[in-house]
Amino acid sequence: MNAIDPHPGITCPACHSTVAIPLEEIDLTTQHREYAPGKTTIQERLTTLAGVPGNRYRMQRCQRCGLEYCSPLRAPGNEWYELVYQNLSLYPGKRWEFEFVPSQLATGDTIGEIGCGSGEFLKRCRDAGIPAEGMDFSNDAVEACLAAGLKAKLLALGGVQAAGFAENNHSTIVAFQVLEHLDEPNSLFDLAAAWAASKADLWVAIPSNRRPSRWFGEWDFLDQPPHHMTRWTELALKLTGEQNGWKLNQVFYEPISLLTKAWWLTTRSGFYKSFAASPLGKIGPLEKAVRLALYPLMMVRGAFVGKAISGQTMMAHYTRA
Numbered sequence: 166m167n168a169i170d171p172h173p174g175i176t177c178p179a180c181h182s183t184v185a186i187p188l189e190e191i192d193l194t195t196q197h198r199e200y201a202p203g204k205t206t207i208q209e210r211l212t213t214l215a216g217v218p219g220n221r222y223r224m225q226r227c228q229r230c231g232l233e234y235c236s237p238l239r240a241p242g243n244e245w246y247e248l249v250y251q252n253l254s255l256y257p258g259k260r261w262e263f264e265f266v267p268s269q270l271a272t273g274d275t276i277g278e279i280g281c282g283s284g285e286f287l288k289r290c291r292d293a294g295i296p297a298e299g300m301d302f303s304n305d306a307v308e309a310c311l312a313a314g315l316k317a318k319l320l321a322l323g324g325v326q327a328a329g330f331a332e333n334n335h336s337t338i339v340a341f342q343v344l345e346h347l348d349e350p351n352s353l354f355d356l357a358a359a360w361a362a363s364k365a366d367l368w369v370a371i372p373s374n375r376r377p378s379r380w381f382g383e384w385d386f387l388d389q390p391p392h393h394m395t396r397w398t399e400l401a402l403k404l405t406g407e408q409n410g411w412k413l414n415q416v417f418y419e420p421i422s423l424l425t426k427a428w429w430l431t432t433r434s435g436f437y438k439s440f441a442a443s444p445l446g447k448i449g450p451l452e453k454a455v456r457l458a459l460y461p462l463m464m465v466r467g468a469f470v471g472k473a474i475s476g477q478t479m480m481a482h483y484t485r486a
C-alpha cells in the first residue's frame with residue numbers, strides 16, 4: 166500500500182506526522198446495530214449523538230509512530246456514553262491493572278485516578294489503605310463515588326484550568342482505559358502533570374496492541390470509533406509522553422494463559438473453522454470433542470507464538486521528566 170495524506174488538516178495526535186495509511190471505513194449505522202441489537206430508536210439516537218458528518222469515520226495508521234487514529238478525530242460526548250452504558254455492560258469488576266498497579270507502589274504513595282468511573286479502583290485502594298482520589302468527566306460517576314464515601318471530583322470540559330488544581334500532590338497518577346477514548350490524547354498527560362508531585366509516576370492502561378482480536382485482525386466494534394478513537398503502539402506512547410514531560414520507562418502486557426491462547430488458536434484455525442461450519446460441527450458434544458483434541462497441538466503452537474499475543478490490556482509506565 167502507498168502512504169497517502171490523511172484527510173486535510175488531520176495529523177497524528179501522537180507524533181504530528183501527516184503521513185498515514187488508510188485502514189477501515191466505519192459506518193455509524195452499522196456500528197450502532199451492535200450496541201443495541203434490534204433497538205432501532207436507540208441506534209438512531211446514538212448516531213445523532215455521535216454527531217459525525219456523513220455518519221462515517223475512517224481509521225488510518227500513522228507511518229511514523231504506528232498509532233491508529235480516526236478521521237474525523239472527534240469523540241462523542243457524555244450523552245452518547247450514558248446511552249451506550251445503559252445498553253451494554255462494559256465495566257468488568259475485575260481488571261488486571263487493579264491488581265498490577267498496587268503491586269508496584271512504594272510506601273507513602275498517594276494516588277490520583279483520572280477517569281475513576283464509579284470508583285471500583287478507589288474502593289480497592291481504600292481497602293488496601295492507599296490514599297486515593299479520583300476525577301471523572303461524568304457527573305453520575307462522581308456522585309456514585311461520593312455516595313460511597315470516596316474522594317472524587319468532576320472534571321469539567323475545558324480540562325486542566327477548569328479543574329483548578331492548587332495541590333500538585335499525588336505521587337502516582339493512574340488512568341485506566343481512558344486514553345483511547347479521547348480525541349485530544351495530549352490532554353490526559355497535561356492533566357496528569359497538573360495533578361502530580363515532582364518525579365511522580367504515571368500509569369496508563371489501554372487496550373493491548375497484542376490482544377488476540379488485533380493479532381488475528383478481527384473486527385471488534387468496541388475497538389473502533391466512536392468507542393475507541395485511537396489504537397496505540399509503544400512508539401506512539403513514548404512520543405506522546407515526551408511531548409508532555411513524561412518519560413516512558415516500560416510497557417507491560419497483561420499475561421494470557423496458555424490455555425486461553427490455545428482456545429484462540431484452535432477456534433481460529435482453518436481445520437476447526439471448516440469443521441465448525443459443517444453439519445457435524447453443529448452437534449455440540451462433537452464440536453467440543455474436536456476442539457479439545459486440537460488443544461495439545463495448539464498449546465505447542467501457542468508456546469511458539471510466545472509474547473506476540475497478550476491479554477486484553479497493556480500498561481505504559483512513565484516518570485515525570
Ligand SMILES: [Zn+2]
Pocket residue numbers: 177178179180181182227228229230231232401
Ligand atoms: Zn504518529
